[in-house]
Amino acid sequence: xxxxxxxxxxxxxxxxxxxxxxxxxxxxxxxxxxxxxxxxxxxxxxxxxxxxxxxxxxxxxxxxxxxxxxxxxxxxxxxxxxxxxxxxxxxxxxxxxxxxxxxxxxxxxxxxxxxxxxxxxxxxxxxxxxxxxxxxxxxxxxxxxxxxxxxxxxxxxxxxxxxxxxxxxxxxxxxxxxxxxxxxxxxxxxxxxxxxxxxxxxxxxxxxxxxxxxxxxxxxxxxxxxxxxxxxxxxxxxxxxxxxxxxxxxxxxxxxxxxxxxxxxxxxxxxxxxxxxxxxxxxxxxxxxxxxxxxxxxxxxxxxxxxxxxxxxxxxxx
Amino acid sequence: xxxxxxxxxxxxxxxxxxxxxxxxxxxxxxxxxxxxxxxxxxxxxxxxxxxxxxxxxxxxxxxxxxxxxxxxxxxxxxxxxxxxxxxxxxxxxxxxxxxxxxxxxxxxxxxxxxxxxxxxxxxxxxxxxxxxxxxxxxxxxxxxxxxxxxxxxxxxxxxxxxxxxxxxxxxxxxxxxxxxxxxxxxxxxxxxxxxxxxxxxxxxxxxxxxxxxxxxxxxxxxxxxxxxxxxxxxxxxxxxxxxxxxxxxxxxxxxxxxxxxxxxxxxxxxxxxxxxxxxxxxxxxxxxxxxxxxxxxxxxxxxxx
Numbered sequence: 001x002x003x004x005x006x007x008x009x010x011x012x013x014x015x016x017x018x019x020x021x022x023x024x025x026x027x028x029x030x031x032x033x034x035x036x037x038x039x040x041x042x043x044x045x046x047x048x049x050x051x052x053x054x055x056x057x058x059x060x061x062x063x064x065x066x067x068x069x070x071x072x073x074x075x076x077x078x079x080x081x082x083x084x085x086x087x088x089x090x091x092x093x094x095x096x097x098x099x100x101x102x103x104x105x106x107x108x109x110x111x112x113x114x115x116x117x118x119x120x121x122x123x124x125x126x127x128x129x130x131x132x133x134x135x136x137x138x139x140x141x142x143x144x145x146x147x148x149x150x151x152x153x154x155x156x157x158x159x160x161x162x163x164x165x166x167x168x169x170x171x172x173x174x175x176x177x178x179x180x181x182x183x184x185x186x187x188x189x190x191x192x193x194x195x196x197x198x199x200x201x202x203x204x205x206x207x208x209x210x211x212x213x214x215x216x217x218x219x220x221x222x223x224x225x226x227x228x229x230x231x232x233x234x235x236x237x238x239x240x241x242x243x244x245x246x247x248x249x250x251x252x253x254x255x256x257x258x259x260x261x262x263x264x265x266x267x268x269x270x271x272x273x274x275x276x277x278x279x280x281x282x283x284x285x286x287x288x289x290x291x292x293x294x295x296x297x298x299x300x301x302x303x304x305x306x307x308x309x310x311x312x313x314x315x316x317x318x
Numbered sequence: 319x320x321x322x323x324x325x326x327x328x329x330x331x332x333x334x335x336x337x338x339x340x341x342x343x344x345x346x347x348x349x350x351x352x353x354x355x356x357x358x359x360x361x362x363x364x365x366x367x368x369x370x371x372x373x374x375x376x377x378x379x380x381x382x383x384x385x386x387x388x389x390x391x392x393x394x395x396x397x398x399x400x401x402x403x404x405x406x407x408x409x410x411x412x413x414x415x416x417x418x419x420x421x422x423x424x425x426x427x428x429x430x431x432x433x434x435x436x437x438x439x440x441x442x443x444x445x446x447x448x449x450x451x452x453x454x455x456x457x458x459x460x461x462x463x464x465x466x467x468x469x470x471x472x473x474x475x476x477x478x479x480x481x482x483x484x485x486x487x488x489x490x491x492x493x494x495x496x497x498x499x500x501x502x503x504x505x506x507x508x509x510x511x512x513x514x515x516x517x518x519x520x521x522x523x524x525x526x527x528x529x530x531x532x533x534x535x536x537x538x539x540x541x542x543x544x545x546x547x548x549x550x551x552x553x554x555x556x557x558x559x560x561x562x563x564x565x566x567x568x569x570x571x572x573x574x575x576x577x578x579x580x581x582x583x584x585x586x587x588x589x590x591x592x593x594x595x596x597x598x599x600x601x602x603x604x605x606x607x608x609x610x611x612x613x614x615x616x617x618x619x620x621x622x623x
Contacts, residue, residue: 002426003427003428004427006426007423007426007427010415010419010423011412101410101412101413102406102408102410103410103411103412105378105404105406105408105410106406106409106410106411106463106466107427108377108378109376109377109378109399109403109404109405109406109467110399110423110427110428110470111396111399111427111428111429111470112399112427113394113396113399315380316338
């Protein structure tokens with residue numbers, strides 16, 4: 001066991017070194033920009049800004065007042081792409097390189113069993129992946145917190161924040177590793193395995209982004225306000241863009257049947273059509289964690305499933 | 319299993335194996351025993367199942383049917399792995415590892431490791447330790463792979479075509495090295511090769527495979543002595559048929575040349591020659607091929623020595 005772990009480390013130390021380097025660079029950039037962000041917030045420039053999604057403007061010029069969050073979004077994008085990167089460059093060659101070169105035969109002809117060969121290298125890769133993705137998600141959260149859910153910062157439902165932070169980043173990275181490992185076992189060539197992994201992890205990443213936007217796994221809440229009284233403010237909620245009117249019988253109609261913001265016109269229109277209430281659909285800010293845990297369950301479950309399939313196929317393919 | 323064959327280097331009963339993809343049976347119903355202390359030549363044409371048998375013995379494949387024992391243990395178990403070394407035909411090594419790394423890997427992956435021997439084998443080939451394996455010539459790579467196999471001090475060394483990509487000088491050097499190691503440590507060697515003359519000098523047991531079946535498993539000397547290469551008039555062919563086993567015969571004009579396993583005295587007028595091991599092996603390899611009279615289903619001989 002010790003010997004095969006030595007071999008696993010000997011073969012993966014370069015990748016692990018790159019992982020550490022990426023982490024250090026990300027942390028350094030985060031520290032630099034975060035302190036700049038805190039300075040800007042402490043300058044008092046943002047003190048007059050209200051909560052809510054509407055842009056806060058600069059005095060005199062009227063231009064939108066924003067924190068510099070582009071680098072933060074890049075880190076979020078990196079975290080979203082992490083399963084693809086780890087799957088292609090770490091997962092696919094993990095077993096695939098040995099299979100392509102036939103070197104697993106040499107290793108297995110030494111004093112190492114198949115189980116040890118797989119378990120040590122997968123465990124090492126999974127440990128580094130967990131550490132890397134967890135710390136990158138942590139760096140993002142630390143950097144994001146002062147600017148979280150502010151019009152001049154980054155709302156929780158922004159793609160880079162919702163998918164680029166929290167436990168789902170770790171689950172996604174492990175999913176990428178497991179998918180790449182299995183495809184490396186199945187494909188004859190490492191390059192083919194890498195291509196397939198790119199496809200599978202890329203499609204899975206985009207699919208989950210789509211389920212976020214479609215609110216497929218976390219359905220939105222319906223906020224109802226009686227009559228023509230002002231609706232509860234949107235605030236930090238993530239709107240689906242669906243607004244409408246409700247009849248006495250409870251039927252939901254499009255907002256365009258009475259497309260007036262408020263006031264007497266609205267009142268008259270609602271009375272004419274028999275509408276008694278207005279509604280809109282949105283996910284409250286607390287749904288951030290619902291999204292997180294749903295994704296974590298889906299991706300973590302898939303990672304576990306793919307690993308089990310890999311173990312079951314190991315004896316046949318190696 | 320402990321039984322009468324517990325000391326045998328290799329012992330198979332009803333051994334069969336089928337590759338999932340290729341469909342056809344690579345090995346079927348193989349039964350043989352290679353006694354301990356032998357240097358065995360594993361001979362057969364391409365596709366006869368030599369590599370499959372060595373992979374099974376090395377624990378890289380599992381038998382589809384029947385069973386195989388190496389040194390009395392099941393291949394692939396920790397005990398068998400510690401005592402058996404396998405050098406596959408492609409001699410895979412990590413190309414980015416240096417020679418020193420590769421030997422260090424052998425040390426780390428095996429429960430026992432003889433660093434002196436491994437380093438000596440590499441050094442005798444004039445291979446610098448700091449060079450990457452991928453930059454070595456095929457012959458030198460074979461030497462490193464062999465050092466890796468011998469470094470674990472195996473009791474049974476399985477070699478699949480070890481000499482295929484070596485020049486004649488390197489061949490004889492490596493064979494000499496192997497023989498010296500085998501003699502020094504009473505190591506069993508099973509060696510597959512197409513280079514029959516070299517086997518003649520080194521091997522004292524012969525295992526012939528044809529189409530996935532064991533054709534012969536016998537002591538080389540007994541094999542040489544029990545066979546005869548006959549030349550004589552073609553009309554005498556009948557005198558052979560009943561008594562002896564005709565391995566292969568060829569008629570050209572009125573003259574018949576035949577390789578027979580002799581059982582009892584010869585009748586008729588024959589010019590008799592003692593065949594070399596190579597002649598016997600070629601005879602068995604050619605027998606049953608197209609163009610050859612499918613003479614007899616040669617009787618399988620179990621351990622005769």
